Amino acid sequence: MATEAPKRSRFKRTLITMFKVGLYGSLLGLIALVVAVGIAMSQLPTYQELVRRDNLGQMIRVRAADGSTLVSLGPSFGRWLTSDQIPEIMKKAMVAVEDRRFYYHPGVDPVGIARGIQVSFQKDDKVRGVSTISQQLARNIFLTSDRSYGRKVREGILALALERKFSKEQILELYLNRVYFGGGAYGIDAASRRFFGHSADTLSLAEAAIIAGLVKAPSNYSPTADAEAARSRASVVIELMRKNGEITGSEAFAAEPADVRIVPTPKQNSVRYFTDWVLPQLDTLIEENIEPIEVWTTLDPNMQRLADQVINANTPAGAQGALVALDRDGSIRAMVGGRDYVRSIYNRATQANRQPGSSFKLFVYLSALEFGYKPDSMVEDKPITIGSWSPRNNNRGFAGAVPLRQAFAQSINTVSVRLAQEVGFRTVADMAQRFGVTTKVSTHPSMALGSSEVRLIDMTRAFAAVAAKGVAVVPYGIRRVTTAEGELLYQHESDESRVLVAPHVAAQMTDLMQAAVLTGTGRAAQIGRPVAGKTGTTSSNKDGWFLGFSSGLTTGVWMGRDDNKAIPGLQGGRAPAQAFHDFMSRAVASRPVEQFETQVAPPDWAETEPDEEVWYDSPSNQGQMVDADGNPIAPPPAGEAPLTQTEDPRRPQQEETLEDLVERAIDPERRERPQVPPRPAERAPPPRDRGSAGDPVERRSPTPQP
Structure with missing residues (x-):
């Protein structure tokens, strides 16, 4: 018996020691917790600071020209509702599903924590369990969502601090106005507006139950993503509210989530092509x-819906379509980059490089008009061969001498190539780039028929510049940018100072394009008011184009396949022209009818004769002779008459043989402008002499026959 007492005494002392250690440890832990909570409380923002929600990321709301919302990016916030403005049924639903002991715990629910720790040891070592509303608020405002014991400890401390600093009603108000409910909506007001x-x-009770059910998994239960899942989850919330005594059985029975009308998500189909293009410019x-x-x-918005409709209605099966509409100042009124944005975000209006076919002849004829041709000038439609390439017309025939207007209207290929050869393929390429073509333009002879790839937005811009009487048009989509309070951050200013061609050249080009719609390949584009435009069709019917303008x-x-395969029957004068007709006939219906100015008088200098060298006297250089470009040349010997331009052996001859032109067109090193002095645009060209074989012979001027 003597040995048992000491053993019991040692055991008792051990228990007492362990108890004391545990007690002291608990006291120290409690003190540390109190200190931690006190420090957290001192560092917490004020309630007024927490009401602000600008720390959730930047919200960008994109508005249409009429002020309606096209798309909202980033977080969406509704009106901040104070505690007395929040419906009691909303509070009860949220407490029932997220934290039914909310009004009784100090910010941390020991039962929930114990259950979470137990599950974490039994499963996959991840901390599990339902956080209290205070803990969720702390995590949403101050912490990340990573699953770790350290984060749970910090979350608990912050929750305790929040409970010490703010009332239960304030915490619930903060929570309901800041929690994320999916669809970009933060807070119950944003969620209600977004979904209902x-x-x-x-x-209502059913609506509150749907919103309360979203917190657990906003993406899974979002009404706009899966309405049935959202309604099913709401039924669970209503049943929990009944079990907790928040509502009666009859109220639960009367609440029917299936009857709640969910507001459909605004269709962001073709509009997203535009917003994706415009937002990076910010x-x-x-x-x-x-x-x-x-x-x-x-x-x-009305033009955009119309553009979407006509592209989907007219584009051939298996093909894609795109449309761009520019107002006279360059503002984009409609943009469709494909038939379905959800299936393909590739914007064929701004990104796709496609061959323009005959629509590229715009630049050939602009160059010819600037060179001196007129709409009534006679041009030859006959066979032409450059190197080993012999372009042919669609009808496989040749019409002989035809007016320039008819050649353009009927899109005669041989005339286009002959014109490009005469003015210079480099000149045509420069004209295309002058008018806004940003892709590389080849100077191979086939470029006259549209072999170089271009973008739809660039081609539309070029045609708009002709409509603007030769003034550059720069497409833009953002008028202004403001803060949510209305402070102006940016305001667009149009620049109409850059003239691309003389007004009379643009007027003559409009004359040609109007003829193409009235009597030529673009007749399907007629809309009962003046229209000017041009069709384009590439080889094997791979691309179809129509571009034109009316009433500003x-x-x-454009229409074609992404894989560049042929589309039987696709021609610019068919489906694309029909889509243009269907769009423009309604898009400009409310605009005044505008007649085209096709008879603009040329400037005075265009009527003068610039070919001969002239003498002039000046105080510093008496008797100096200059050529048509203003370059000084030596005077003739005494007693001799001044040499004319074509007689001066010191200057290159204007005329080149066909062989020279062919060699220069084929040889890359010789692809440059013909060594011909520029002629004023309105000079009436003298007749061209022809040999027996139809080849050009020596002449005094390079200009074509009027």
């Missing part, structure tokens, strides 16, 4: 900003 179309202060327009901003664009609106349409 009205403010949260009028929520980086160059405004300084980096974290505030919510409003981007006011040029897009006309310029529209370009």
Whole structure:
């Protein structure tokens, strides 16, 4: 018996020691917790600071020309509802599903924590369990969502601090106005407006249950993503509310989530082609900003819907279509980059490089008009061969001498190639780039028929410049950018100072394009008012184009396959021209009818004769002779008459033989402008002499026969 007492004494002392250690450890832990909570409380923002939600990321709201919202990016915030404005049924639903002991715990629920730790040891070592509303608020505002014990400890401390600093009603108010409910909506008011179309202060029981059920998994239960899943989850919430005594059985029975009308997600199909193109431009327009901003664009919602309809209605099966509509100042009124944005985000209006076919002849004829041709000038439609290439016409025939207007209207290939050869293929390429073509333009002879790839938006811009009487048109989509409070951050200013061609050249080009619609390949584009335009069809019917303008609106349409395969029957004068007709006939219906100015008088200098050298006297250089370009040349010997331009052996001859032109067109090193002095645009060209074989013979002027 003597040995048992000491053993019991040692055991007792061990228990007492362990108890004391545990007690002291608990006291120290409690003290540390109190200190930690106190420190956290001192560092917490004020309630007014927490009401602000600008730390959730930048919100960008893109608006159409009429002020309607096209798309909202980033977080969406509704009206901040104070505790007395939040429906009681909303509070009860949220407490029932997220934290039914909310009003009784100090910010941390020991039962929930114990259950979470137990599950974490039994499963995959991940901390599990339902956090309290205070813990969720702490995590949403101050912490990340990583699953670790360290984060759970910090979350608990912050939750305790929040409970010490704010009342339960304030915490619930903060939570309901800041929690994420999916669809970009933060707070119950944003969620209610997003899913039901009205403010949260009028929520019904079924609607409150749907919103409360979203917190667990916003993406899985989002009404816009899966309405049935959202309604099913709401039924669970209603049953929990009944079990907790928050509602009666009859109220639960009367609440029917299946009857709740979910507002459909606004269709962001073709509109997204435009917003995807325009939003990256913000980086160059405004300084980096974290505030919510409003981007006011040029897009006309009615025109956009119409453009989407006509592209889908007219584009051949298996093909894609694109449309761009520019107003006279360059503002984009409609943009469609494909038949279905959801299936393909590739914007064929701004990104696709495609051969333009005969629509590229715009630049050939602009160059010819600037060179001195007129719409009534006679041109030869006859066989032409450059190197080993012999272009042919669609009808396989030749019409002989035809007016320039008819050649353009009927899109005669041989005339286009002959004109490009005469003015210079490099000249045509320069003209295309002058008018806004940003892709590389080849100077191979086939470029006269549209073999170089271009973008629809660039071609539409070029046609718009002709409509603007030769003034450059720069497409833009953003009118202004403001903060949510209305402070102006950016305002677009149009520049109409850059003249691309003389007004009379643009007027003559309009004359040709009007003829193409009235009597030529673009007859399907007639809309009962003046229209000017041009068709384009590539080899094997791989691409179809129609571009034109009327009443200040310029529209370009392209159709083709992404894999560049042929489409039987696709021609610019058919489906693309029909789509243009269907769009423009309604898009300009409310605009005044505008007649084209096709008889603009040329400037006085265009009527003078510049070919001969002239003498002039000046105080510094008496008796100096200059050529037509103003370059000084030596005077003739005494007693001799001044040499004319074509007689001067010191200057290159204007005329080149066909063999020279062919060699220069084929040889890359010789692809440059013909060594011909530029002629004023309105000079009446003298007749061209022809030999017996039809080849050109020596002449005094390179200009064509009028």
